[in-house]
Amino acid sequence: MDEAQRVEYKIIGARIREFRQKRHMSQADLAEKANITLSHISNIETGKSTLLLPTFIRITEALQVSADVLLRSDVPEVNNIYKSEFAEILEDCTPSEIESIIKIVKEIKQSMHAPKSDALI
16 A cells, blocks of 8 residues: 555544544444444554445444545535535524634634644744
């Protein structure tokens, strides 16, 4: 496996971890639901292990998530899923709450796009 493939496995593993945590599942919970060993789930999430298609399918089913969300988060359809998820979060909020959430999101986005300082503080 070359370096680019290793990076892809790490990214996919991180997405699996993210969705597992969003669903308030432990690695043990996911391992049990997907019929995979706990150590294998850990290795998948850290990108230390390759992911065979049958294993990947069991993980997507256990997480109840679309494969495209885990594989390619930059696909337009996936971005629409994120937008829809954000809309769902806001749907029961008051206008004041929505304004506050938007303000927070803008601040987070700004800090994520801010130039990183190489200087040690």
